[in-house]
Amino acid sequence: MKLLFLAPLSPQTGNHTTADRIRSHIESAGHTCELRDAGEFQSPADVANLVSQDPPFEGVLAIHLFKAGRLLLDVQIPFGLIFGGTDINEDVKDEQKRVVMKQVLLRARFAVAFTEKLKEEAELFLVSQSAKIYVQPQGVQTEVTEEFCWTEFLHSSGVRNKCVDKLRVFLLVCGLRRVKDPLYLVEVFSDWHCKNLLNILVIIGPKIDPVLTAEVEAAVSRTTGVFLAQERSQPELHAAMKRCFALVNSSVSEGMSGAILEAMDLRVPVLARDIPGNAAVVQHEANGLLYSSPQVTTYRICAPISK
Incomplete structure (x- = not known):
């Protein structure tokens, strides 16, 4: 399966680290996953053109309901979302952003929250039903260099x-x-x-x-x-x-x-x-x-x- 993965990819941020880890997991399962920075795209039309290229993408995964999710409103293939944190905790307070995020979430096949609290907040502000929101806590892997002084x-x-x-x-x-x-x-x-x-x-x-x-x-x-x-x-x-x-x-x-x-x-x-x-x-x-x-x-x- 060929997947497009959109996320805010500022260097050394939590979203970037999470995106790299998920991309690696998807690829280890035998799929093709192209990770792209949401900041590269100006409009939903840009992403719609990208996913329709030959060979076309078969699905999209996105981290952050507003920064990446808003770019998916024109795509004609299935997509899923991962809440980034600031989208539900901060961006939802902005009326214009909240309207966009509601549209994105209604069109998504599924959404993932890292905590029950984040899911509850999303349900409260964005959607009345919880059937498409799943809770999946993050996992991490640490690596300590022996050359550190x-x-x-x-x-x-x-x-x-x-x-x-x-x-x-x-x-x-x-x-x-x-x-x-x-x-x-x-x-x-x-x-x-x-x-x-x-x-x-x-x-x-x-x-x-x-x-x-x-x-x-x-x-x-x-x-x-x-x-x-x-x-x-x-x-x-x-x-x-x-x-x-x-x-x-x-x-x-x-x-x-x-x-x-x-x-x-x-x-x-x-x-x-x-x-x-x-x-x-x-x-x-x-x-x-x-x-x-x-x-x-x-x-x-x-x-x-x-x-």
Whole structure:
């Protein structure tokens, strides 16, 4: 079977990682899967022309109900959808986008939500029946490089401590964009660092939003105990995650955080912002900690550390 796979493919984002993993799975099953960036296309007509080429595509799969789904309204072949997270959590609040997403979902053969909560939100805002929406949690595979040097990683990020093994490094893994809210915990972690110099926060991820990137760089330069690391390959990132004290998530919205799943796979403690996407994965005080405000963050951390 020849499939077209549309997704927002900004480098090193969750949607890109998920799309690569699904494409690999489809191809390993013996099908042909052409992965394309939704940003390449200007209109539904562009995609309709692509799928009708010779030999024609037999089906389409898309991640993100608005960014990719809106491009499928003119195709005459079956298509399925995977909710991206921001489509259901954020884009649905925009009336014009919601109208388009309703049309797309009504035409789709099926839709996949990574969590029950995401399915419930989709049913509430977009469609009254749930027959075509299936819940399928994500799976991840981690790969840790043996050539990774923890000391070099921290020193290159601006950490000046000579004995880095004593540090409690909290790692915030996210692309620098508004929905990830990387500045949310900067002040509280800096204050905490001033009280105990062993506690530091390292932010790492691709610089997607230039304006926000400049804000993060400025915030890091004027605060102590908070550092911005250069983007690393996936195996190097997993190696850094494995060495850190805990993984931190500060997102405003998540479908299902790949970084949280990867940390769990690596048996690294998780501290996540209490939003529906995170709460669907992290059970508070069972497999991680949830926090509702920056001030609650240090309380959540200090309690188990002090025991």
